[in-house]
Amino acid sequence: MKILKFGGSSIADLERIKNVLSIVKRSSQKDDIAVVFSAFGGITEDLLKCAELAKQNDPDYQPLLLSMEKRHLQLVKNLITVQKQSAVLTYVKIRFNELEDLYHGIYLIKEFSPRTSDYVVSFGERISAFIMAEALKESGLNTHFVDARDVIRTNDRFGNAKVVFPTTNQLIYDYYSKKKGLSVITGFIASTDKGETTTLGRSGSDYTAAIFAAALKADVLEIWTDVSGVMTADPKLVYSAITIPQLSYSEAMELSHFGAKVVFPATMQPAMKRKVPIYIKNTFKPEDEGTLICETSETNKLIKGISSLSQISLLNVQGSGLVEVVGVSSRVFGALAQSLINVVLISQASSEHSICIAIKSEDAEVAREVLEKEFHYEILAGEMDKVQIMPNMAVIAVVGENMKHYPGASGRLFQALGRNNINVSAIAQGSSELNISAVIKQSDLQKGLNALHEAFFLSDNKVLHVFLVGVGLIGKTLIKMIQSQLNKLQEEYMLDIKIHGLANSRFMAFDEDGFDLSTVPVPSEKDLPMNLPVFLNTMNSMNFSNSVLVDCTASQEVADTYERVLESKVAIVTPNKKANSGSLEKYKSLKKLSGQRNIKFLYETNVAAGLPVINTLQDLILSGDKVLKIEGVLSGSMNYIFSELSKGIPFSKVVAQAKEKGYTEPDPRDDLSGMDVARKILILGREAEQELHFEDVSVQSMVPEDCAHIESVEEFLEKLASHDGHFTQLLAEADKKKEKLRFMAVLENGKATVGLKSVGSNHPFYSLVGSDNMILFTTERYHEFPMIIRGPGAGADVTAAGVFADIIRLGNYSR
Numbered sequence: 074m075k076i077l078k079f080g081g082s083s084i085a086d087l088e089r090i091k092n093v094l095s096i097v098k099r100s101s102q103k104d105d106i107a108v109v110f111s112a113f114g115g116i117t118e119d120l121l122k123c124a125e126l127a128k129q130n131d132p133d134y135q136p137l138l139l140s141m142e143k144r145h146l147q148l149v150k151n152l153i154t155v156q157k158q159s160a161v162l163t164y165v166k167i168r169f170n171e172l173e174d175l176y177h178g179i180y181l182i183k184e185f186s187p188r189t190s191d192y193v194v195s196f197g198e199r200i201s202a203f204i205m206a207e208a209l210k211e212s213g214l215n216t217h218f219v220d221a222r223d224v225i226r227t228n229d230r231f232g233n234a235k236v237v238f239p240t241t242n243q244l245i246y247d248y249y250s251k252k253k254g255l256s257v258i259t260g261f262i263a264s265t266d267k268g269e270t271t272t273l274g275r276s277g278s279d280y281t282a283a284i285f286a287a288a289l290k291a292d293v294l295e296i297w298t299d300v301s302g303v304m305t306a307d308p309k310l311v312y313s314a315i316t317i318p319q320l321s322y323s324e325a326m327e328l329s330h331f332g333a334k335v336v337f338p339a340t341m342q343p344a345m346k347r348k349v350p351i352y353i354k355n356t357f358k359p360e361d362e363g364t365l366i367c368e369t370s371e372t373n374k375l376i377k378g379i380s381s382l383s384q385i386s387l388l389n390v391q392g393s394g395l396v397e398v399v400g401v402s403s404r405v406f407g408a409l410a411q412s413l414i415n416v417v418l419i420s421q422a423s424s425e426h427s428i429c430i431a432i433k434s435e436d437a438e439v440a441r442e443v444l445e446k447e448f449h450y451e452i453l454a455g456e457m458d459k460v461q462i463m464p465n466m467a468v469i470a471v472v473g474e475n476m477k478h479y480p481g482a483s484g485r486l487f488q489a490l491g492r493n494n495i496n497v498s499a500i501a502q503g504s505s506e507l508n509i510s511a512v513i514k515q516s517d518l519q520k521g522l523n524a525l526h527e528a529f530f531l532s533d534n535k536v537l538h539v540f541l542v543g544v545g546l547i548g549k550t551l552i553k554m555i556q557s558q559l560n561k562l563q564e565e566y567m568l569d570i571k572i573h574g575l576a577n578s579r580f581m582a583f584d585e586d587g588f589d590l591s592t593v594p595v596p597s598e599k600d601l602p603m604n605l606p607v608f609l610n611t612m613n614s615m616n617f618s619n620s621v622l623v624d625c626t627a628s629q630e631v632a633d634t635y636e637r638v639l640e641s642k643v644a645i646v647t648p649n650k651k652a653n654s655g656s657l658e659k660y661k662s663l664k665k666l667s668g669q670r671n672i673k674f675l676y677e678t679n680v681a682a683g684l685p686v687i688n689t690l691q692d693l694i695l696s697g698d699k700v701l702k703i704e705g706v707l708s709g710s711m712n713y714i715f716s717e718l719s720k721g722i723p724f725s726k727v728v729a730q731a732k733e734k735g736y737t738e739p740d741p742r743d744d745l746s747g748m749d750v751a752r753k754i755l756i757l758g759r760e761a762e763q764e765l766h767f768e769d770v771s772v773q774s775m776v777p778e779d780c781a782h783i784e785s786v787e788e789f790l791e792k793l794a795s796h797d798g799h800f801t802q803l804l805a806e807a808d809k810k811k812e813k814l815r816f817m818a819v820l821e822n823g824k825a826t827v828g829l830k831s832v833g834s835n836h837p838f839y840s841l842v843g844s845d846n847m848i849l850f851t852t853e854r855y856h857e858f859p860m861i862i863r864g865p866g867a868g869a870d871v872t873a874a875g876v877f878a879d880i881i882r883l884g885n886y887s888r
């Protein structure tokens with residue numbers, strides 16, 4: 074036998090109801106079934122709203138009641154053929170007349186007790202199941218309507234009654250041994266042994282279905298709803314939530330306890346006892362597998378799902394009087410229990426100085442009163458503070474049996490929340506290790522859920538969210554590289570990279586889902602005009618965890634924002650040297666900020682493009698080595714110029730050629746001045762823990778004095794020809810010594826110099842040709858023979874590759 078339950082959302086309108094009719098029909102052809110229905114979608118809510126209005130003596134309950142009646146009558150007219158309509162319409166009308174009398178009573182006496190409430194809401198299920206039974210009859214099924222109050226016995230805790238199982242099981246069994254055909258059962262409602270109507274708690278129809286399934290020893294319980302199973306998080310709050318294929322009863326119970334309302338927590342108990350498997354299915358997509366809840370949990374995921382409870386208040390009971398005093402907590406919980414206040418979460422520090430209790434906000438004031446009454450004397454004596462209430466909180470919980478076996482769940486939870494600037498006010502982990510919960514601000518809830526979802530479910534594929542400023546040659550090359558490697562990164566490194574923001578000097582564009590990279594997206598007129606503060610604000614408001622600003626500009630303005638960016642917990646990757654070669658204070662403060670906040674600031678491409686210079690240096694320093702000397706040919710353009718010069722071509726010609734080939738900046742003097750090299754050695758020096766200021770670097774410019782102030786580049790090149798002799802002579806002198814001219818930077822004994830030197834054949838720079846860079850680190854460990862790094866040190870390709878490598882490195886750090 075199979076029990077099917079359809080929730081209010083599955084029968085919220087005519088279209089949906091037709092779906093349900095066909096599912097029930099199909100199922101009844103295959104199996105012996107019974108069906109449980111909730112009230113039509115939203116009706117329980119409206120019945121309660123009516124009562125609240127009536128209680129407040131507000132006659133507006135009448136039009137609301139009328140519209141509910143209309144809605145039901147209309148459904149009857151649409152579902153039942155005219156010949157059979159009148160009996161059903163009469164049934165509905167009589168029920169609404171009864172309701173009208175009830176509300177009138179509430180209106181007059183302005184009182185609405187839990188007992189009355191249960192009776193009032195029972196009409197929702199009584200009417201819906203009756204109409205559905207009749208509609209199914211129309212489809213040719215032999216149905217009979219079952220008012221569950223006749224068979225489910227409970228105590229008289231109205232609103233949340235406890236089932237008396239022995240009696241209930243017997244009643245259900247007896248009933249079914251007499252009745253044949255398809256029973257259509259009211260969900261949610263039951264009765265006491267005095268015949269008073271009770272309910273099993275909001276959303277309790279699931280429980281009704283489980284009670285029937287257990288009593289009738291059903292083979293399967295199917296809960297049909299509006300989503301394809303229990304998902305990794307509430308899909309209304311986390312859009313990327315996915316269906317969990319299988320859950321253990323305990324996991325499902327824990328998830329639903331903490332707010333996954335897709336299945337009512339108590340549902341699992343009777344099913345577990347009789348080992349009835351529960352399937353959660355989607356009425357609108359019956360072909361979807363849905364979720365199986367059974368004895369065993371499956372998958373190797375650390376957690377199964379994330380759920381949350383809103384409208385929570387945090388109560389803090391604290392004071393010196395609590396320390397080492399036996400019985401304080403039992404008094405706290407005793408007082409709350411007596412007032413029927415449900416405690417959602419408790420956390421107590423081992424100092425015992427305070428106890429933190431999360432409860433529903435609606436209970437907060439009463440809880441404060443009872444606690445202050447209980448501890449009246451302690452408060453008077455100053456041994457305990459007044460009870461503090463933090464309102465507008467939410468509980469977020471991660472659930473799964475695997476947490477027992479693997480460490481790291483709480484680490485991941487707190488890291489994900491912390492990285493997103495979400496403050497945790499209290500935490501608790503059940504000793505079953507089935508859940509870890511944290512209390513956070515209600516306003517942080519959706520962000521928190523999404524951050525955790527990403528950390529636990531998408532983290533097998535960690536997503537890096539990139540915001541790229543500077544879509545020039547390097548930026549575009551980078552985008553192409555990312556695109557070409559994306560599959561490999563996803564499959565082999567579990568890393569996904571999404572670009573959400575792009576800007577050049579004139580325009581900027583954003584895409585929440587990540588730009589399609591199949592063609593390089595470039596911001597243009599159709600997008601927004603570039604505005605750096607707006608760009609950064611938009612980046613922050615998108616609020617992705619693992620965001621990174623990639624600065625492929627050479628802009629001072631962008632570099633000036635780095636502190637702010639790191640403070641907003643966004644990492645930075647950049648070839649832009651401006652920040653690190655600015656003031657020493659700035660350099661230090663960025664490093665400190667990045668270290669303290671654990672937000673990465675990576676700039677391998679500041680020196681020698683993609684060559685691993687900075688990382689190597691950092692590794693040396695971190696592992697305790699001491700740098701004695703750094704020598705570097707750090708400018709590809711300068712090295713090209715001086716290698717060509719040695720072929721006998723005049724200096725001015727070589728410079729002009731280098732410019733033509735694009736090896737120099739548009740104005741070659743920017744290279745010849747040595748300033749670029751000076752910035753690089755400054756950065757290397759700082760990385761080697763030297764307190765270097767820019768002024769400390771002595772630079773020998775290769776721009777002759779009388780060429781420095783000429784406006785046009787052409788005139789400069791002409792004028793430069795008058796100095797060709799000087800360079801030819803330098804070359805001849807070097808040749809005589811069998812040496813070569815190299816434009817190099819040296820850092821030794823705390824002094825940095827940049828200039829032209831000649832080196833002999835035993836020097837590693839001697840053999841350097843073309844536009845290659847070479848860096849030598851002489852350290853305490855690499856003393857006799859320095860460590861040498863050599864290779865192409867300029868160009869869009871190698872720079873973009875270096876930036877890309879830094880981005881991938883970020884993926885490793887943020888795992």
Ligand code: ADP
Pocket residue numbers: 079080081082083111276297298299300302303304305306307308309332333334335336378379380
């Ligand atoms: P029904 O009317 O069928 O009883 P409910 O509204 O009670 O349906 O429950 C289904 C809803 O539960 C979904 O629409 C979804 O928004 C919400 N929900 C919350 N958490 C989860 C979760 N983890 N998985 C699936 N749905 C969830």
Ligand code: ASP
Pocket residue numbers: 080081111112117118197260261274275276277278279
């Ligand atoms: N109709 C009831 C409610 O809305 C029970 C249910 O839907 O399961 O709470």
Ligand code: MG
Pocket residue numbers: 080276279334335336337
């Ligand atoms: Mg429900």
